[in-house]
Amino acid sequence: MEWIILIIGILIGSFLNVCIYRIPNNQSVSYPPSSCSNCNTRIKYYDLIPIVSYILLGGRCRSCGEKISLRYPSIEGLNGILYFLLYNTYGFSLSTLFFMPIVSILIVITFIDYDHMIIPYRLNIMLGILGIINILLGMYPVTAKSSLIGAVLGFGFFFLIAIVTGGQMGGGDIFLMGVLGLILGLGEILMVTVLSFITGAVISVILLLTKIKGRKDPIPFGPFIALSAVLVILFGNDILYFYYKILL
Numbered sequence: 203m204e205w206i207i208l209i210i211g212i213l214i215g216s217f218l219n220v221c222i223y224r225i226p227n228n229q230s231v232s233y234p235p236s237s238c239s240n241c242n243t244r245i246k247y248y249d250l251i252p253i254v255s256y257i258l259l260g261g262r263c264r265s266c267g268e269k270i271s272l273r274y275p276s277i278e279g280l281n282g283i284l285y286f287l288l289y290n291t292y293g294f295s296l297s298t299l300f301f302m303p304i305v306s307i308l309i310v311i312t313f314i315d316y317d318h319m320i321i322p323y324r325l326n327i328m329l330g331i332l333g334i335i336n337i338l339l340g341m342y343p344v345t346a347k348s349s350l351i352g353a354v355l356g357f358g359f360f361f362l363i364a365i366v367t368g369g370q371m372g373g374g375d376i377f378l379m380g381v382l383g384l385i386l387g388l389g390e391i392l393m394v395t396v397l398s399f400i401t402g403a404v405i406s407v408i409l410l411l412t413k414i415k416g417r418k419d420p421i422p423f424g425p426f427i428a429l430s431a432v433l434v435i436l437f438g439n440d441i442l443y444f445y446y447k448i449l450l
């Protein structure tokens with residue numbers, strides 16, 4: 203079963219690439235079919251097999267030979283692995299089904315924010331709708347009270363940071379924390395908050411030391427929120443256990 207989930211994840215990952223590329227440009231994600239960004243040749247259906255086609259083509263466009271970014275197969279693989287891990291954590295359950303679209307949207311948010319320094323509103327709205335559906339259907343066990351407090355706290359805390367730092371935190375980040383609070387509930391959103399600052403600090407230092415980013419380059423915060431949320435979704439209990447181990 204987990205192998206089927208992995209393959210489904212990789213296939214959906216291929217669609218996520220389309221979303222990451224088109225949503226910031228306000229283009230439709232369903233039409234037209236994919237074409238090479240260099241020569242505009244429509245990509246043949248047999249060259250659209252996730253990961254496999256990339257390897258068979260040697261990472262180059264069949265018609266013009268332009269290099270295809272390694273990012274495309276990486277995102278396909280990443281989505282597959284995350285689905286696989288979700289299944290490992292939650293098994294054959296509604297929780298797994300609930301978190302599959304959520305981690306995929308978080309991947310899309312991460313790369314759009316990294317490329318464009320924005321988190322599109324409709325992605326946050328989609329997460330919010332999933333959160334409300336969960337409160338109504340109870341796919342992932344979280345009480346309505348915990349969800350609502352989580353949403354207010356996630357939104358409120360990052361809103362405060364935005365005021366204190368004079369707009370260092372964008373509206374998209376604030377909104378994202380609100381909907382994640384709604385999805386995960388109070389305890390988990392606190393974990394996401396703490397983890398996002400830890401991962402943000404560590405990764406920013408690495409980016410500066412390796413000179414990938416300069417001192418004056420803005421570093422988007424959305425990817426750290428998304429990464430932390432995925433960590434909490436997959437390993438929340440282990441993180442708590444580890445935390446108590448250190449404290450007690």
Ligand SMILES: [Zn+2]
Binds near residue numbers: 238240242265267
């Ligand atoms: Zn081409």
